[in-house]
Amino acid sequence: MMRLTAVGTSGSFAGPASAASCYLVEWEEGERSRAVLLDLGSGALGPLQAHIDPDALDAVVLSHLHPDHCFDIAGLYVHRRYSPWALAAQEESGAVRPPLDVWAPEGAEARLTAAYHTDPGRSPRAAEAHPTDLTGAFAFHEMREGQGFSVGGVRFEPFLVEHPVECYALRLTGAEGEVLAYSGDSDACPGLVEAARGADLFLCEAAYQEGRDTVRGVHLTGLRAGETAAEAGAGTLVLTHIPPWTGEETVAAEARGVFPGPVEIARPGRSWTVNAHGAEATTAVPVEAPGQADRQPGRAGLTDEPAPQHHRQMQHHRQRGPR
Numbered sequence: 001m002m003r004l005t006a007v008g009t010s011g012s013f014a015g016p017a018s019a020a021s022c023y024l025v026e027w028e029e030g031e032r033s034r035a036v037l038l039d040l041g042s043g044a045l046g047p048l049q050a051h052i053d054p055d056a057l058d059a060v061v062l063s064h065l066h067p068d069h070c071f072d073i074a075g076l077y078v079h080r081r082y083s084p085w086a087l088a089a090q091e092e093s094g095a096v097r098p099p100l101d102v103w104a105p106e107g108a109e110a111r112l113t114a115a116y117h118t119d120p121g122r123s124p125r126a127a128e129a130h131p132t133d134l135t136g137a138f139a140f141h142e143m144r145e146g147q148g149f150s151v152g153g154v155r156f157e158p159f160l161v162e163h164p165v166e167c168y169a170l171r172l173t174g175a176e177g178e179v180l181a182y183s184g185d186s187d188a189c190p191g192l193v194e195a196a197r198g199a200d201l202f203l204c205e206a207a208y209q210e211g212r213d214t215v216r217g218v219h220l221t222g223l224r225a226g227e228t229a230a231e232a233g234a235g236t237l238v239l240t241h242i243p244p245w246t247g248e249e250t251v252a253a254e255a256r257g258v259f260p261g262p263v264e265i266a267r268p269g270r271s272w273t274v275n276a277h278g279a280e281a282t283t284a285v286p287v288e289a290p291g292q293a294d295r296q297p298g299r300a301g302l303t304d305e306p307a308p309q310h311h312r313q314m315q316h317h318r319q320r321g322p323r
């Protein structure tokens with residue numbers, strides 16, 4: 001059984017009621033819990049902290065490198081490298097957290113490093129500047145169609161979909177055969193149907209409205225999302241990536257006209273359990289937000305392996321403080 005929680009559901013940019021794309025997938029493996037993010041778009045690191053301690057993540061999978069799907073990696077980098085507990089642990093014992101696995105299309109590391117921005121320009125501290133190295137916090141893995149990967153007992157399969165930049169739909173198969181599919185950003189295409197084939201829950205974008213958005217090759221309308229779900233034989237269709245200028249009831253009605261199964265709308269905080277016999281909406285229970293001033297310095301995810309290469313950088317950063 002996997003649990004899906006919508007963290008950010010606004011399409012293309014953050015909206016007044018939601019951050020941009022981010023979905024938390026969790027499951028149990030014996031005594032331990034696993035947690036993987038599908039995308040971490042603009043603004044999503046904020047509400048994410050109401051659902052999980054970012055230190056508890058096992059991996060992040062980025063469908064593509066548009067800002068509404070990946071830009072809060074910059075904030076997660078600060079969280080992993082400069083939290084008071086991470087710095088204290090490193091100072092005391094040299095303990096360093098292992099890098100977090102990030103699966104993304106080609107070029108992610110260079111692009112996200114550039115997004116973080118480290119050129120000191122005319123800063124009075126320019127002489128102390130050094131290139132930011134995201135690999136201290138993240139281990140980047142290049143996604144390719146046909147090359148699946150696993151996080152614990154869940155299998156991830158990327159399918160190249162139709163979007164102006166390299167973008168993957170993701171098919172997640174759990175230990176009991178349950179399938180959760182996520183469209184990423186895509187217009188209708190064969191890869192998207194394959195990703196969603198027989199999925200118990202299909203989380204699918206519907207950024208466009210019929211009769212208004214005529215451009216092709218970028219996004220789905222509610223109608224095309226419904227047609228894709230029907231062709232794939234998906235169980236429950238959950239529409240998401242709906243920008244502030246698109247009506248969620250409009251795209252849901254379009255989808256319901258062509259898809260015989262349940263059509264639901266993702267909103268921040270909504271969650272679903274995904275079982276081999278189908279998907280079921282549940283109520284998300286936000287955790288008390290960690291990372292506030294009253295948090296006890298912890299050692300979540302830290303190991304005692306020294307990291308001599310990063311140690312000097314860390315000291316150096318600490319004088320300057322996080323950005």
Ligand SMILES: [Zn+2]
Pocket residue numbers: 011012021066068069185241
């Ligand atoms: Zn998008």
Ligand SMILES: [Zn+2]
Pocket residue numbers: 064066163185
């Ligand atoms: Zn996009």
